[in-house]
Amino acid sequence: MKGALVGCGFFAQNQLHAWSEIEGVEIVALCDRDEDRLTQTGEAFGIARRYTDAAQMLAEGGFDFVDIATTVGTHRPLVELAAQHDLHVICQKPFAPTLRDARAMAQAVEATGKTFAIHENFRWQSALRHVIEEVRSGVIGTPFFGRVSFRSGYDVFSGQPYLAEGERFIIEDLGIHILDVARALFGDVDRITATTRRINPAIRGEDVATMLLAHSGGASSVVDCSYATQRVLETFPETLLEIDGTGGTLTLDAGYRLRVHTAEGTTQTELDPPLLSWAERPWHNIQESVLIFQRDFIAALREGRAPETAAADNLKTFALVEAAYLSAREGRTIAPDTL
Numbered sequence: 001m002k003g004a005l006v007g008c009g010f011f012a013q014n015q016l017h018a019w020s021e022i023e024g025v026e027i028v029a030l031c032d033r034d035e036d037r038l039t040q041t042g043e044a045f046g047i048a049r050r051y052t053d054a055a056q057m058l059a060e061g062g063f064d065f066v067d068i069a070t071t072v073g074t075h076r077p078l079v080e081l082a083a084q085h086d087l088h089v090i091c092q093k094p095f096a097p098t099l100r101d102a103r104a105m106a107q108a109v110e111a112t113g114k115t116f117a118i119h120e121n122f123r124w125q126s127a128l129r130h131v132i133e134e135v136r137s138g139v140i141g142t143p144f145f146g147r148v149s150f151r152s153g154y155d156v157f158s159g160q161p162y163l164a165e166g167e168r169f170i171i172e173d174l175g176i177h178i179l180d181v182a183r184a185l186f187g188d189v190d191r192i193t194a195t196t197r198r199i200n201p202a203i204r205g206e207d208v209a210t211m212l213l214a215h216s217g218g219a220s221s222v223v224d225c226s227y228a229t230q231r232v233l234e235t236f237p238e239t240l241l242e243i244d245g246t247g248g249t250l251t252l253d254a255g256y257r258l259r260v261h262t263a264e265g266t267t268q269t270e271l272d273p274p275l276l277s278w279a280e281r282p283w284h285n286i287q288e289s290v291l292i293f294q295r296d297f298i299a300a301l302r303e304g305r306a307p308e309t310a311a312a313d314n315l316k317t318f319a320l321v322e323a324a325y326l327s328a329r330e331g332r333t334i335a336p337d338t339l
């Protein structure tokens with residue numbers, strides 16, 4: 001299986017490391033508008049075919065899929081270009097600038113019959129995945145309450161300066177991941193209510209969001225995120241969980257510590273993710289999830305099934321993002337299906 005990657009920036013380095021670990025997959029071409037980044041990345045990963053123009057790279061072809069790792073403003077034209085060339089596509093989150101763009105992109109690839117996945121990796125973090133599987137297996141019965149929480153004071157702006165500049169920040173960048181985790185745990189969402197705040201005066205968008213979700217299956221969840229929280233322990237980039245079910249409770253606490261309490265007793269499991277050879281603390285849980293996500297994408301292609309975070313599924317997560325902003329702006333509860 002051969003792939004090409006567009007956008008050799010901050011996060012793409014993880015994607016390239018992960019591709020190099022997946023058997024039978026080779027990234028044969030790279031593209032970035034920035035020649036320095038293109039050269040550095042090409043040298044680091046030994047990839048000789050390099051382009052500053054994605055259209056040219058796709059016209060020359062010689063690969064089965066394209067991995068789009070640029071920021072959101074270029075996602076739609078690049079996905080549509082990939083569709084014109086009949087390629088399988090992975091596109092980084094957030095899906096698109098608007099839901100309308102996202103739907104058009106999904107339709108463009110669907111019309112080709114090729115596979116289109118969004119690089120939504122949080123639900124693939126091994127600790128979160130362990131909990132998702134436990135909940136789905138019914139260990140604590142049917143969940144009726146959940147909290148999915150990401151609160152930190154970590155400086156994300158030095159590595160990703162664009163995060164300080166956008167009108168939207170935390171829901172679009174980080175909330176999107178934990179809204180997706182809430183969907184993976186408790187199912188689709190009928191209604192969402194959100195509040196937002198900007199605490200850090202040096203950025204444009206909101207850095208605190210608190211969201212209440214009513215899930216179709218009957219559970220309620222609180223999905224909360226902050227990059228304005230100074231605390232001990234600093235838990236970046238961990239997502240913490242608290243789930244009440246009809247047959248017990250479960251918490252995933254700081255340090256990847258899982259506690260499950262049922263009538264049979266209480267168990268504690270340490271879920272600290274492995275430190276891959278190319279990974280660095282504290283990002284190692286995210287880096288591992290990139291590898292697991294990409295493996296699922298390749299397995300899906302080989303098995304002829306949809307990847308778990310296929311575009312069609314991720315449209316529902318993205319609709320929650322749009323609904324959360326609308327709710328916060330207008331001070332009302334939104335049904336994402338109506339958007």
Ligand code: NAD
Pocket residue numbers: 006007008009010011012031032033034037052054069070071072074092093094119120121159160162173286
């Ligand atoms: P970045 O700015 O560091 O890198 C983007 C690169 O894309 C740049 O090198 C830029 O020159 C290049 N580029 C932009 N448009 C291009 C085009 N049309 N053709 C060729 N090259 C182009 O950004 P980043 O921090 O790596 O983020 C990239 C994406 O990854 C964002 O959408 C971000 O939200 C996402 N991201 C995801 C995670 C995750 O956990 N899934 C984590 C961080 C970032």
